[in-house]
Amino acid sequence: MSEPEPVPSCTTGEIAVADLLDRVLHKGLVLWGEATISVAGVDLVYLGLKVLLTSTDTVNRMREAAASPPDGRNHHAG
Amino acid sequence: MFVDACGLVCAASETLAATIPPDSAHVWRHQEVVGALMKGGPVLPLRFGTLTEDAAACRRLLTRHHDVLRAQLDRVRHCLEFALRVAGLPEMADPATGPMPRPAELGPGAAHLRTLARRERGWPSSTAEFPHDGLTAHAADRLLWARSPSQPDLRASFLVPRAYASSFLADVSALQHLRPDLGITVTGPWPPYSFSDPDLSGGAP
Structure with missing residues:
Protein backbone atom coordinates (compact mmCIF):
# COMPACT_ATOMS: atom_id res chain seq x y z
CA MET A 1 0.00 0.00 0.00
CA SER A 2 1.47 3.36 -1.00
CA GLU A 3 1.75 6.07 1.64
CA PRO A 4 -0.69 8.96 1.20
CA GLU A 5 0.76 12.40 0.61
CA PRO A 6 1.55 14.08 3.95
CA VAL A 7 -0.96 16.74 4.93
CA PRO A 8 0.33 19.87 6.67
CA SER A 9 -0.80 19.71 10.25
CA CYS A 10 -1.96 22.42 12.63
CA THR A 11 -3.16 20.62 15.73
CA THR A 12 -1.34 22.44 18.49
CA GLY A 13 -1.99 25.64 20.37
CA GLU A 14 -4.95 27.07 22.23
CA ILE A 15 -7.25 27.35 19.22
CA ALA A 16 -6.50 23.78 18.19
CA VAL A 17 -7.38 22.57 21.68
CA ALA A 18 -10.64 24.51 21.54
CA ASP A 19 -11.44 23.10 18.10
CA LEU A 20 -10.67 19.57 19.25
CA LEU A 21 -12.84 19.92 22.35
CA ASP A 22 -15.68 21.29 20.24
CA ARG A 23 -15.59 18.23 18.08
CA VAL A 24 -14.80 15.48 20.55
CA LEU A 25 -17.42 16.58 23.05
CA HIS A 26 -20.18 17.81 20.74
CA LYS A 27 -19.79 15.83 17.54
CA GLY A 28 -19.01 12.27 16.65
CA LEU A 29 -21.30 9.35 16.10
CA VAL A 30 -24.02 8.84 18.70
CA LEU A 31 -25.07 5.22 18.87
CA TRP A 32 -28.09 5.36 21.08
CA GLY A 33 -29.70 1.99 21.46
CA GLU A 34 -30.34 -0.76 23.88
CA ALA A 35 -26.63 -1.50 23.99
CA THR A 36 -25.32 1.99 24.61
CA ILE A 37 -25.15 2.69 28.29
CA SER A 38 -23.36 5.98 28.51
CA VAL A 39 -22.50 8.94 26.32
CA ALA A 40 -20.44 11.88 27.46
CA GLY A 41 -20.71 11.19 31.14
CA VAL A 42 -24.33 10.10 31.41
CA ASP A 43 -23.56 6.92 33.28
CA LEU A 44 -25.81 3.93 33.80
CA VAL A 45 -23.60 1.01 34.79
CA TYR A 46 -20.07 0.44 35.96
CA LEU A 47 -18.65 -1.90 33.37
CA GLY A 48 -18.31 -1.16 29.73
CA LEU A 49 -16.27 -0.61 26.64
CA LYS A 50 -15.03 2.61 25.22
CA VAL A 51 -15.62 2.25 21.53
CA LEU A 52 -14.53 3.72 18.22
CA LEU A 53 -15.83 2.57 14.91
CA THR A 54 -14.02 1.55 11.78
CA SER A 55 -14.21 -1.12 9.11
CA THR A 56 -12.82 -4.62 9.09
CA ASP A 57 -10.53 -3.67 6.21
CA THR A 58 -9.09 -0.81 8.22
CA VAL A 59 -8.31 -3.02 11.18
CA ASN A 60 -6.80 -5.69 8.96
CA ARG A 61 -4.49 -3.07 7.50
CA MET A 62 -3.60 -1.94 10.99
CA ARG A 63 -2.81 -5.49 12.01
CA GLU A 64 -0.56 -5.85 8.98
CA ALA A 65 1.13 -2.57 9.84
CA ALA A 66 1.58 -3.73 13.42
CA ALA A 67 3.38 -6.81 12.15
CA SER A 68 5.82 -4.59 10.26
CA PRO A 69 8.87 -2.95 11.85
CA PRO A 70 7.73 -0.35 14.37
CA ASP A 71 7.56 3.26 13.23
CA GLY A 72 7.43 4.73 16.69
CA ARG A 73 3.70 5.46 16.58
CA ASN A 74 1.39 4.46 19.38
CA HIS A 75 -1.54 2.42 18.10
CA HIS A 76 -3.10 1.40 21.38
CA ALA A 77 -6.83 1.60 21.49
CA GLY A 78 -8.12 4.03 24.07
CA MET B 1 -9.56 -4.88 21.60
CA PHE B 2 -11.59 -5.05 18.41
CA VAL B 3 -15.24 -6.06 18.20
CA ASP B 4 -16.29 -7.32 14.76
CA ALA B 5 -19.74 -7.61 13.21
CA CYS B 6 -21.09 -7.28 9.67
CA GLY B 7 -17.80 -6.07 8.24
CA LEU B 8 -17.47 -3.33 10.83
CA VAL B 9 -15.15 -3.09 13.79
CA CYS B 10 -15.32 -1.19 17.02
CA ALA B 11 -11.94 -0.40 18.50
CA ALA B 12 -12.57 -0.55 22.21
CA SER B 13 -10.94 -0.70 25.57
CA GLU B 14 -12.32 -2.15 28.74
CA THR B 15 -12.95 0.15 31.62
CA LEU B 16 -14.44 -0.05 35.07
CA ALA B 17 -15.21 3.64 35.07
CA ALA B 18 -18.80 4.76 35.06
CA THR B 19 -17.91 7.86 33.11
CA ILE B 20 -14.93 9.12 31.21
CA PRO B 21 -14.18 12.67 32.35
CA PRO B 22 -13.57 15.01 29.41
CA ASP B 23 -10.27 16.26 30.73
CA SER B 24 -7.33 17.14 28.53
CA ALA B 25 -5.49 13.84 28.92
CA HIS B 26 -8.54 11.72 28.05
CA VAL B 27 -9.53 13.90 25.12
CA TRP B 28 -6.06 13.86 23.60
CA ARG B 29 -5.83 10.09 24.16
CA HIS B 30 -9.15 9.71 22.36
CA GLN B 31 -7.82 11.86 19.53
CA GLU B 32 -4.60 9.84 19.30
CA VAL B 33 -6.53 6.59 18.96
CA VAL B 34 -8.85 7.94 16.29
CA GLY B 35 -5.91 9.46 14.48
CA ALA B 36 -4.02 6.17 14.54
CA LEU B 37 -7.02 4.32 13.16
CA MET B 38 -7.38 6.86 10.38
CA LYS B 39 -3.95 5.97 9.07
CA GLY B 40 -5.42 2.65 7.97
CA GLY B 41 -8.74 3.72 6.52
CA PRO B 42 -12.01 5.54 7.13
CA VAL B 43 -13.11 5.94 10.73
CA LEU B 44 -16.30 7.18 12.35
CA PRO B 45 -15.33 8.65 15.70
CA LEU B 46 -17.99 8.09 18.32
CA ARG B 47 -18.94 10.82 20.72
CA PHE B 48 -16.35 11.05 23.47
CA GLY B 49 -17.30 8.98 26.48
CA THR B 50 -19.47 6.45 24.68
CA LEU B 51 -19.75 3.24 26.69
CA THR B 52 -21.44 -0.05 25.98
CA GLU B 53 -22.14 -2.72 28.50
CA ASP B 54 -19.82 -5.31 27.01
CA ALA B 55 -18.49 -6.63 23.70
CA ALA B 56 -21.73 -8.44 22.95
CA ALA B 57 -23.71 -5.24 23.34
CA CYS B 58 -21.25 -3.46 21.07
CA ARG B 59 -21.65 -6.21 18.49
CA ARG B 60 -25.44 -5.86 18.63
CA LEU B 61 -25.12 -2.18 17.84
CA LEU B 62 -22.95 -2.88 14.82
CA THR B 63 -25.37 -5.52 13.58
CA ARG B 64 -28.40 -3.37 14.12
CA HIS B 65 -27.06 -0.29 12.33
CA HIS B 66 -24.55 -1.75 9.90
CA ASP B 67 -26.21 -0.33 6.76
CA VAL B 68 -26.23 3.24 8.06
CA LEU B 69 -22.74 2.91 9.48
CA ARG B 70 -21.27 1.57 6.27
CA ALA B 71 -22.87 4.42 4.35
CA GLN B 72 -21.34 6.88 6.81
CA LEU B 73 -17.93 5.27 6.46
CA ASP B 74 -18.20 5.54 2.68
CA ARG B 75 -19.10 9.21 3.05
CA VAL B 76 -15.94 10.08 4.98
CA ARG B 77 -13.64 7.69 3.13
CA HIS B 78 -10.38 9.42 2.14
CA CYS B 79 -11.55 12.64 3.81
Whole structure:
Protein backbone atom coordinates (compact mmCIF):
# COMPACT_ATOMS: atom_id res chain seq x y z
CA MET A 1 0.00 0.00 0.00
CA SER A 2 1.47 3.36 -1.00
CA GLU A 3 1.75 6.07 1.64
CA PRO A 4 -0.69 8.96 1.20
CA GLU A 5 0.76 12.40 0.61
CA PRO A 6 1.55 14.08 3.95
CA VAL A 7 -0.96 16.74 4.93
CA PRO A 8 0.33 19.87 6.67
CA SER A 9 -0.80 19.71 10.25
CA CYS A 10 -1.96 22.42 12.63
CA THR A 11 -3.16 20.62 15.73
CA THR A 12 -1.34 22.44 18.49
CA GLY A 13 -1.99 25.64 20.37
CA GLU A 14 -4.95 27.07 22.23
CA ILE A 15 -7.25 27.35 19.22
CA ALA A 16 -6.50 23.78 18.19
CA VAL A 17 -7.38 22.57 21.68
CA ALA A 18 -10.64 24.51 21.54
CA ASP A 19 -11.44 23.10 18.10
CA LEU A 20 -10.67 19.57 19.25
CA LEU A 21 -12.84 19.92 22.35
CA ASP A 22 -15.68 21.29 20.24
CA ARG A 23 -15.59 18.23 18.08
CA VAL A 24 -14.80 15.48 20.55
CA LEU A 25 -17.42 16.58 23.05
CA HIS A 26 -20.18 17.81 20.74
CA LYS A 27 -19.79 15.83 17.54
CA GLY A 28 -19.01 12.27 16.65
CA LEU A 29 -21.30 9.35 16.10
CA VAL A 30 -24.02 8.84 18.70
CA LEU A 31 -25.07 5.22 18.87
CA TRP A 32 -28.09 5.36 21.08
CA GLY A 33 -29.70 1.99 21.46
CA GLU A 34 -30.34 -0.76 23.88
CA ALA A 35 -26.63 -1.50 23.99
CA THR A 36 -25.32 1.99 24.61
CA ILE A 37 -25.15 2.69 28.29
CA SER A 38 -23.36 5.98 28.51
CA VAL A 39 -22.50 8.94 26.32
CA ALA A 40 -20.44 11.88 27.46
CA GLY A 41 -20.71 11.19 31.14
CA VAL A 42 -24.33 10.10 31.41
CA ASP A 43 -23.56 6.92 33.28
CA LEU A 44 -25.81 3.93 33.80
CA VAL A 45 -23.60 1.01 34.79
CA TYR A 46 -20.07 0.44 35.96
CA LEU A 47 -18.65 -1.90 33.37
CA GLY A 48 -18.31 -1.16 29.73
CA LEU A 49 -16.27 -0.61 26.64
CA LYS A 50 -15.03 2.61 25.22
CA VAL A 51 -15.62 2.25 21.53
CA LEU A 52 -14.53 3.72 18.22
CA LEU A 53 -15.83 2.57 14.91
CA THR A 54 -14.02 1.55 11.78
CA SER A 55 -14.21 -1.12 9.11
CA THR A 56 -12.82 -4.62 9.09
CA ASP A 57 -10.53 -3.67 6.21
CA THR A 58 -9.09 -0.81 8.22
CA VAL A 59 -8.31 -3.02 11.18
CA ASN A 60 -6.80 -5.69 8.96
CA ARG A 61 -4.49 -3.07 7.50
CA MET A 62 -3.60 -1.94 10.99
CA ARG A 63 -2.81 -5.49 12.01
CA GLU A 64 -0.56 -5.85 8.98
CA ALA A 65 1.13 -2.57 9.84
CA ALA A 66 1.58 -3.73 13.42
CA ALA A 67 3.38 -6.81 12.15
CA SER A 68 5.82 -4.59 10.26
CA PRO A 69 8.87 -2.95 11.85
CA PRO A 70 7.73 -0.35 14.37
CA ASP A 71 7.56 3.26 13.23
CA GLY A 72 7.43 4.73 16.69
CA ARG A 73 3.70 5.46 16.58
CA ASN A 74 1.39 4.46 19.38
CA HIS A 75 -1.54 2.42 18.10
CA HIS A 76 -3.10 1.40 21.38
CA ALA A 77 -6.83 1.60 21.49
CA GLY A 78 -8.12 4.03 24.07
CA MET B 1 -9.56 -4.88 21.60
CA PHE B 2 -11.59 -5.05 18.41
CA VAL B 3 -15.24 -6.06 18.20
CA ASP B 4 -16.29 -7.32 14.76
CA ALA B 5 -19.74 -7.61 13.21
CA CYS B 6 -21.09 -7.28 9.67
CA GLY B 7 -17.80 -6.07 8.24
CA LEU B 8 -17.47 -3.33 10.83
CA VAL B 9 -15.15 -3.09 13.79
CA CYS B 10 -15.32 -1.19 17.02
CA ALA B 11 -11.94 -0.40 18.50
CA ALA B 12 -12.57 -0.55 22.21
CA SER B 13 -10.94 -0.70 25.57
CA GLU B 14 -12.32 -2.15 28.74
CA THR B 15 -12.95 0.15 31.62
CA LEU B 16 -14.44 -0.05 35.07
CA ALA B 17 -15.21 3.64 35.07
CA ALA B 18 -18.80 4.76 35.06
CA THR B 19 -17.91 7.86 33.11
CA ILE B 20 -14.93 9.12 31.21
CA PRO B 21 -14.18 12.67 32.35
CA PRO B 22 -13.57 15.01 29.41
CA ASP B 23 -10.27 16.26 30.73
CA SER B 24 -7.33 17.14 28.53
CA ALA B 25 -5.49 13.84 28.92
CA HIS B 26 -8.54 11.72 28.05
CA VAL B 27 -9.53 13.90 25.12
CA TRP B 28 -6.06 13.86 23.60
CA ARG B 29 -5.83 10.09 24.16
CA HIS B 30 -9.15 9.71 22.36
CA GLN B 31 -7.82 11.86 19.53
CA GLU B 32 -4.60 9.84 19.30
CA VAL B 33 -6.53 6.59 18.96
CA VAL B 34 -8.85 7.94 16.29
CA GLY B 35 -5.91 9.46 14.48
CA ALA B 36 -4.02 6.17 14.54
CA LEU B 37 -7.02 4.32 13.16
CA MET B 38 -7.38 6.86 10.38
CA LYS B 39 -3.95 5.97 9.07
CA GLY B 40 -5.42 2.65 7.97
CA GLY B 41 -8.74 3.72 6.52
CA PRO B 42 -12.01 5.54 7.13
CA VAL B 43 -13.11 5.94 10.73
CA LEU B 44 -16.30 7.18 12.35
CA PRO B 45 -15.33 8.65 15.70
CA LEU B 46 -17.99 8.09 18.32
CA ARG B 47 -18.94 10.82 20.72
CA PHE B 48 -16.35 11.05 23.47
CA GLY B 49 -17.30 8.98 26.48
CA THR B 50 -19.47 6.45 24.68
CA LEU B 51 -19.75 3.24 26.69
CA THR B 52 -21.44 -0.05 25.98
CA GLU B 53 -22.14 -2.72 28.50
CA ASP B 54 -19.82 -5.31 27.01
CA ALA B 55 -18.49 -6.63 23.70
CA ALA B 56 -21.73 -8.44 22.95
CA ALA B 57 -23.71 -5.24 23.34
CA CYS B 58 -21.25 -3.46 21.07
CA ARG B 59 -21.65 -6.21 18.49
CA ARG B 60 -25.44 -5.86 18.63
CA LEU B 61 -25.12 -2.18 17.84
CA LEU B 62 -22.95 -2.88 14.82
CA THR B 63 -25.37 -5.52 13.58
CA ARG B 64 -28.40 -3.37 14.12
CA HIS B 65 -27.06 -0.29 12.33
CA HIS B 66 -24.55 -1.75 9.90
CA ASP B 67 -26.21 -0.33 6.76
CA VAL B 68 -26.23 3.24 8.06
CA LEU B 69 -22.74 2.91 9.48
CA ARG B 70 -21.27 1.57 6.27
CA ALA B 71 -22.87 4.42 4.35
CA GLN B 72 -21.34 6.88 6.81
CA LEU B 73 -17.93 5.27 6.46
CA ASP B 74 -18.20 5.54 2.68
CA ARG B 75 -19.10 9.21 3.05
CA VAL B 76 -15.94 10.08 4.98
CA ARG B 77 -13.64 7.69 3.13
CA HIS B 78 -10.38 9.42 2.14
CA CYS B 79 -11.55 12.64 3.81
CA LEU B 80 -10.22 14.83 6.61
CA GLU B 81 -11.87 17.53 8.66
CA PHE B 82 -10.51 21.05 8.99
CA ALA B 83 -11.78 23.61 11.47
CA LEU B 84 -12.05 27.21 10.40
CA ARG B 85 -12.63 30.19 12.67
CA VAL B 86 -13.41 33.75 11.71
CA ALA B 87 -12.74 35.91 14.72
CA GLY B 88 -13.90 39.20 13.32
CA LEU B 89 -15.66 40.89 10.48
CA PRO B 90 -16.06 44.62 9.85
CA GLU B 91 -18.70 46.03 12.13
CA MET B 92 -21.96 46.97 10.51
CA ALA B 93 -24.04 50.00 11.43
CA ASP B 94 -27.64 49.14 12.21
CA PRO B 95 -29.85 51.23 9.90
CA ALA B 96 -32.81 50.76 12.22
CA THR B 97 -31.13 52.42 15.17
CA GLY B 98 -28.64 54.71 13.50
CA PRO B 99 -25.02 55.05 14.44
CA MET B 100 -24.02 53.22 17.59
CA PRO B 101 -22.26 55.01 20.40
CA ARG B 102 -18.55 54.51 20.36
CA PRO B 103 -17.40 51.93 22.91
CA ALA B 104 -15.66 54.67 24.89
CA GLU B 105 -19.06 56.23 25.54
CA LEU B 106 -20.47 53.01 27.04
CA GLY B 107 -19.71 51.17 30.24
CA PRO B 108 -17.55 48.05 29.84
CA GLY B 109 -20.50 45.64 30.08
CA ALA B 110 -22.67 47.57 27.66
CA ALA B 111 -19.80 47.95 25.23
CA HIS B 112 -19.19 44.22 25.26
CA LEU B 113 -22.86 43.42 24.65
CA ARG B 114 -23.01 45.98 21.89
CA THR B 115 -19.99 44.42 20.23
CA LEU B 116 -21.63 41.00 20.38
CA ALA B 117 -24.82 42.42 18.89
CA ARG B 118 -22.88 43.95 16.02
CA ARG B 119 -21.22 40.64 15.33
CA GLU B 120 -24.57 38.87 15.43
CA ARG B 121 -26.00 41.17 12.80
CA GLY B 122 -22.91 41.24 10.64
CA TRP B 123 -22.26 37.55 10.34
CA PRO B 124 -23.97 34.93 8.25
CA SER B 125 -26.66 32.91 9.92
CA SER B 126 -26.56 29.70 7.94
CA THR B 127 -24.27 27.52 5.90
CA ALA B 128 -25.89 28.91 2.77
CA GLU B 129 -24.47 32.33 3.60
CA PHE B 130 -20.89 31.42 4.38
CA PRO B 131 -19.03 34.47 3.14
CA HIS B 132 -16.27 32.78 1.21
CA ASP B 133 -17.66 30.02 -0.93
CA GLY B 134 -14.34 29.73 -2.69
CA LEU B 135 -13.16 27.59 0.22
CA THR B 136 -15.65 24.91 -0.73
CA ALA B 137 -13.97 24.36 -4.09
CA HIS B 138 -11.87 21.59 -2.59
CA ALA B 139 -14.31 20.42 0.07
CA ALA B 140 -16.74 17.52 -0.08
CA ASP B 141 -18.98 19.04 2.56
CA ARG B 142 -19.10 21.80 5.14
CA LEU B 143 -21.18 22.93 8.05
CA LEU B 144 -21.44 26.04 10.12
CA TRP B 145 -21.60 25.80 13.89
CA ALA B 146 -24.24 27.59 15.89
CA ARG B 147 -23.05 30.83 17.40
CA SER B 148 -23.83 32.20 20.81
CA PRO B 149 -22.67 35.09 22.98
CA SER B 150 -20.19 32.72 24.62
CA GLN B 151 -19.01 31.44 21.22
CA PRO B 152 -18.92 34.59 19.12
CA ASP B 153 -16.42 33.30 16.57
CA LEU B 154 -17.79 32.08 13.29
CA ARG B 155 -16.87 28.40 13.29
CA ALA B 156 -17.04 26.06 10.34
CA SER B 157 -16.13 22.47 9.61
CA PHE B 158 -14.93 21.39 6.19
CA LEU B 159 -14.79 17.80 5.02
CA VAL B 160 -11.90 17.71 2.57
CA PRO B 161 -10.70 14.77 0.47
CA ARG B 162 -7.17 13.95 1.52
CA ALA B 163 -5.97 14.47 -2.04
CA TYR B 164 -7.19 18.08 -1.93
CA ALA B 165 -6.07 18.94 1.59
CA SER B 166 -3.02 20.90 0.47
CA SER B 167 -5.10 22.82 -2.06
CA PHE B 168 -7.70 23.62 0.57
CA LEU B 169 -5.04 24.92 2.96
CA ALA B 170 -3.52 26.99 0.16
CA ASP B 171 -6.95 28.53 -0.42
CA VAL B 172 -7.26 29.33 3.28
CA SER B 173 -3.78 30.85 3.31
CA ALA B 174 -4.63 33.01 0.32
CA LEU B 175 -7.81 34.20 2.01
CA GLN B 176 -5.89 34.96 5.20
CA HIS B 177 -3.55 37.20 3.23
CA LEU B 178 -6.34 38.76 1.22
CA ARG B 179 -8.56 39.48 4.24
CA PRO B 180 -6.40 39.81 7.34
CA ASP B 181 -9.28 41.75 8.91
CA LEU B 182 -11.31 38.53 9.20
CA GLY B 183 -8.92 36.98 11.69
CA ILE B 184 -9.12 33.57 10.06
CA THR B 185 -7.52 30.55 11.69
CA VAL B 186 -7.55 26.95 10.54
CA THR B 187 -6.71 23.81 12.50
CA GLY B 188 -6.52 20.17 11.57
CA PRO B 189 -6.55 17.79 9.98
CA TRP B 190 -9.00 16.20 12.40
CA PRO B 191 -10.95 12.98 12.10
CA PRO B 192 -14.37 13.66 10.58
CA TYR B 193 -16.09 14.33 13.91
CA SER B 194 -18.49 16.88 12.48
CA PHE B 195 -19.57 14.55 9.70
CA SER B 196 -20.07 11.43 11.82
CA ASP B 197 -23.16 12.27 13.76
CA PRO B 198 -26.23 10.52 12.41
CA ASP B 199 -28.84 10.13 15.10
CA LEU B 200 -29.49 6.40 15.32
CA SER B 201 -31.77 6.65 18.30
CA GLY B 202 -34.82 5.78 16.25
CA GLY B 203 -34.04 2.09 16.24
CA ALA B 204 -33.08 -0.22 13.45
CA PRO B 205 -33.58 1.17 9.94
